[in-house]
Amino acid sequence: MPRLEVVVAVLLCAVFFVPASGILHPVDYLVLQSLRQSLADLPGSVFFASWDFTAEPCAFAGVLCSRDRVVALSLGDPRAGSPGLTGHLPSSLARLSALAELSLVPGRVAGPLPAALPSGLRFLALSGNHLSGSLPPSLSALRRLRTLDLSSNRLSGSVPPAVFRLPELRTLILAHNRLYGPVPAVASAPLLRLDLRSNALTGSVPFLPPSLVYLSLASNRLSGWVDRVLPRLPRLHFLDLSMNHLSGPLPAVLFTFPVSTLRLQRNQFSGPLRPASPLLVEGATVDLSYNRLTGNVPLELAPAGLLYLDFNRFTGQLPAALVDRVVAGRMRVLYLQHNYLTGFGIGGAAASVPAGTSLCLQDNCMVPPVNAACPRNAGSQRMRPPEQCAAIRSRG
Numbered sequence: 001m002p003r004l005e006v007v008v009a010v011l012l013c014a015v016f017f018v019p020a021s022g023i024l025h026p027v028d029y030l031v032l033q034s035l036r037q038s039l040a041d042l043p044g045s046v047f048f049a050s051w052d053f054t055a056e057p058c059a060f061a062g063v064l065c066s067r068d069r070v071v072a073l074s075l076g077d078p079r080a081g082s083p084g085l086t087g088h089l090p091s092s093l094a095r096l097s098a099l100a101e102l103s104l105v106p107g108r109v110a111g112p113l114p115a116a117l118p119s120g121l122r123f124l125a126l127s128g129n130h131l132s133g134s135l136p137p138s139l140s141a142l143r144r145l146r147t148l149d150l151s152s153n154r155l156s157g158s159v160p161p162a163v164f165r166l167p168e169l170r171t172l173i174l175a176h177n178r179l180y181g182p183v184p185a186v187a188s189a190p191l192l193r194l195d196l197r198s199n200a201l202t203g204s205v206p207f208l209p210p211s212l213v214y215l216s217l218a219s220n221r222l223s224g225w226v227d228r229v230l231p232r233l234p235r236l237h238f239l240d241l242s243m244n245h246l247s248g249p250l251p252a253v254l255f256t257f258p259v260s261t262l263r264l265q266r267n268q269f270s271g272p273l274r275p276a277s278p279l280l281v282e283g284a285t286v287d288l289s290y291n292r293l294t295g296n297v298p299l300e301l302a303p304a305g306l307l308y309l310d311f312n313r314f315t316g317q318l319p320a321a322l323v324d325r326v327v328a329g330r331m332r333v334l335y336l337q338h339n340y341l342t343g344f345g346i347g348g349a350a351a352s353v354p355a356g357t358s359l360c361l362q363d364n365c366m367v368p369p370v371n372a373a374c375p376r377n378a379g380s381q382r383m384r385p386p387e388q389c390a391a392i393r394s395r396g
Contacts, residue, residue, distance in 0.1 A: 294314065
């Protein structure tokens with residue numbers, strides 16, 4: 001008989017046994033003891049100060065019970081500035097059969113994820129630690145899981161496609177790890193939030209669930225076009241594909257989505273922008289900088305509050321509606337440096353940029369009509385050499 005079962009049997013037969021309604025179930029009691037042996041407070045943390053096993057464990061910090069079973073564990077002091085815990089997560093966690101929520105504050109808990117976890121988990125958040133190794137296949141057995149956050153650890157290996165197919169999963173956050181390989185193509189999952197940024201993922205952006213409202217794949221090594229996959233995500237409010245190797249045109253329908261944050265900077269997107277409608281969200285953040293976009297700056301971007309179009313190949317006059325919003329203080333950031341623009345029609349000598357508004361027009365095919373402080377990366381060149389402007393006109 002395994003050691004844990006022997007101890008449980010002894011406890012059940014002990015003379016001091018009381019009904020289950022008055023004492024924690026022996027299995028859960030032993031798992032808490034195992035946790036206490038596997039984890040410790042970092043200097044400055046006092047989370048385990050209340051874990052005195054001469055008292056009732058359901059009164060311990062971070063432990064929530066229902067009847068005689070542990071249903072939630074919040075490990076570590078949640079107050080800001082707490083240094084967290086060290087140690088490792090024991091395999092005995094899988095024996096907490098009623099556990100629905102497991103969280104761990106940022107600290108230095110290391111080692112692999114347990115090979116098995118309680119099958120009834122609905123919430124699993126272990127971010128900001130030193131967990132390593134691959135994602136265990138057993139994650140796909142957590143059929144009731146709604147939130148999985150393993151971000152900011154040292155996890156490696158590929159993302160198991162089966163995790164995307166969990167029937168209740170709404171939030172999947174695996175950002176800031178060392179994951180590699182492709183993003184699984186799963187178009188039927190009920191996901192609302194998917195965050196895989198800052199890994200080493202490769203391949204193209206696959207077809208993803210149309211239910212998504214938040215998608216971040218930034219700071220990976222993704223490549224290819226997105227003109228077929230993005231139109232299938234009409235509910236997006238937040239999209240960040242920045243700092244990849246993505247290319248091709250941007251779909252016109254993307255700008256009709258209710259996106260309040262659109263970050264596509266530092267890719268290789270090319271061609272003209274032709275939004276199908278004006279931005280739906282007033283004051284949205286739109287960052288298309290450091291790409292290869294051409295043609296005129298579209299009027300449909302005027303509702304943006306922060307608009308970054310620098311380091312592209314835009315030409316022509318800026319639409320008057322964008323200029324008017326800058327002068328009125330309704331567009332707080334407009335970066336246009338390092339393009340081939342020929343005009344910024346700010347009206348009259350009295351017109352100026354309001355305090356608190358950032359405008360940069362350096363290194364275009366015009367002398368900037370207003371003096372405005374530019375970011376450091378804009379350089380000191382106020383206007384492009386005439387031969388560069390002539391070359392771009394001849395190509396157009």
